[in-house]
Amino acid sequence: xxxxxxxxxxxxxxxxxxxxxxxxxxxxxxxxxxxxxxTCGSKLINEYTIGMFDVIFLDVNMPGLSGNKTAERIRNLxxxxxIIFVTYMKDQPLIGYNYNAKGFLIKEVSQNQIxxxxxxxxxxxxxxxxxxxxxxxxxxxxxxxxxxxxxxxYFESHNKDIVAVTDKExxxxxxxxxxxxxxxxxxxxxxxxxxxxxNKSHIFKDFxxxxxxxxxxxxxxxxxxxxxxxxxxxxxx
Numbered sequence: 041x042x043x044x045x046x047x048x049x050x051x052x053x054x055x056x057x058x059x060x061x062x063x064x065x066x067x068x069x070x071x072x073x074x075x076x077x078x079t080c081g082s083k084l085i086n087e088y089t090i091g092m093f094d095v096i097f098l099d100v101n102m103p104g105l106s107g108n109k110t111a112e113r114i115r116n117l118x119x120x121x122x123i124i125f126v127t128y129m130k131d132q133p134l135i136g137y138n139y140n141a142k143g144f145l146i147k148e149v150s151q152n153q154i155x156x157x158x159x160x161x162x163x164x165x166x167x168x169x170x171x172x173x174x175x176x177x178x179x180x181x182x183x184x185x186x187x188x189x190x191x192x193x194y195f196e197s198h199n200k201d202i203v204a205v206t207d208k209e210x211x212x213x214x215x216x217x218x219x220x221x222x223x224x225x226x227x228x229x230x231x232x233x234x235x236x237x238x239n240k241s242h243i244f245k246d247f248x249x250x251x252x253x254x255x256x257x258x259x260x261x262x263x264x265x266x267x268x269x270x271x272x273x274x275x276x277x
Contacts, residue, residue, distance in 0.1 A: 042070075042162070043092065047078040047110065048099035048126065053147070054079065057097060057126070060154045081110030090118045095142075095161060100127035111139040119244040119254040122161060140245055168241040171227050174220075176204070176213040185211050189227055193253055194238040195220050207255060230269055233262040 044061060046054045054077040065073050078084040081098075082105045096114065100107035111123055124143040143157050171189035178185055179201060191206045197217040204211045221229070221237050228240040232251060242254045246269060250260045261269055 041072040041074075042094050042165075044073065044075045044095045044097070045078060045084060045093045046075065046097045047081055047084050047102070047107070048097075049079050049102040050099075051077075051079055053099065053126075057149060057154075060149065060151050061158070063151060064155055064158050081105035081107065081113070084110060085113045085117075088114065088117055091120070092118075093121055094165070095122045095124060097124045097126055097145075100125050100129065108139075111141070115139055119252070119256065120242075124157065168228075171241075174204070174224065176202075176211070176215065179212045179214055185213070187211065189224070189229075189239070190241065192239055193242045193255060193257075194236055194259075195229075196237075197235045232259060232265050232269060 046057050046061075048054045048057070058075050058077060061073075061075055065071070076093075081102055084096075085105070098107040098110055102110070105113075107125060107127070111125075114121065114123065119140075122142040123139055124145060125141055126145045126147060126149065128147045130146055142161065145153060145157070168190050174187045174189055174192070176185055176187070177183075185204075187204055187206070191208075193205045193207065195217060196203045196205065200214060200216070202213055202215045202217060202220060204213070217231075217235065217237060221231055224237070229237050230240055231237050236259055238251065238253065238259065244252045244254045246261075248261070248266075250258055251269075252258050
């Protein structure tokens with residue numbers, strides 16, 4: 041299921057973009073989607089809750105609450121949603137970097153542009169969901185846990201134990217972080233310091249010396265592991 045929001049003060053622009061999205065899904069025989077249209081950023085913000093949408097198309101130049109300000113408010117609520125900026129202005133793509141935007145479309149948007157964009161977004165979502173499962177025997181005889189890797193934000197070492205942190209709870213088991221790192225090669229996890237292995241799909245932004253995760257946590261990147269971070273990001277660019 042993909043839940044999409046379109047926010048443009050011009051209703052006809054919403055309808056135009058919505059029609060192209062529907063063409064894409066119909067051509068791909070995809071029925072699991074929803075599209076909601078908004079004509080102002082404030083209404084979108086007032087109704088928004090974390091995880092409500094997978095993708096938000098935002099017009100940059102809206103009266104009242106602009107696309108930039110709307111994106112800023114959304115990011116204060118949800119670091120994980122994909123934001124796509126849409127505008128008539130050809131000199132504004134750099135604003136997207138402030139909000140970790142996944143795309144920037146210039147009006148009039150073509151069907152081919154929508155097709156390529158959604159192909160990329162769906163591929164990224166599928167890759168995140170196909171990471172697999174990590175199984176571990178919980179400490180204190182609590183049985184074996186089977187963690188969906190897409191749900192794991194990071195693994196953190198504590199002496200001879202590992203804590204696996206998800207968005208809902210944490211799990212403690214006996215293991216060495218080096219072994220977890222070895223087992224998760226090519227699964228999108230990257231070592232950022234001596235004690236932490238993080239899920240790339242949950243990294244909101246890389247600031248060079250530290251990372252911000254999609255749950256808002258900040259982690260430092262040790263000098264000796266910076267090449268690891270640079271490498272895993274270059275693979276997918």
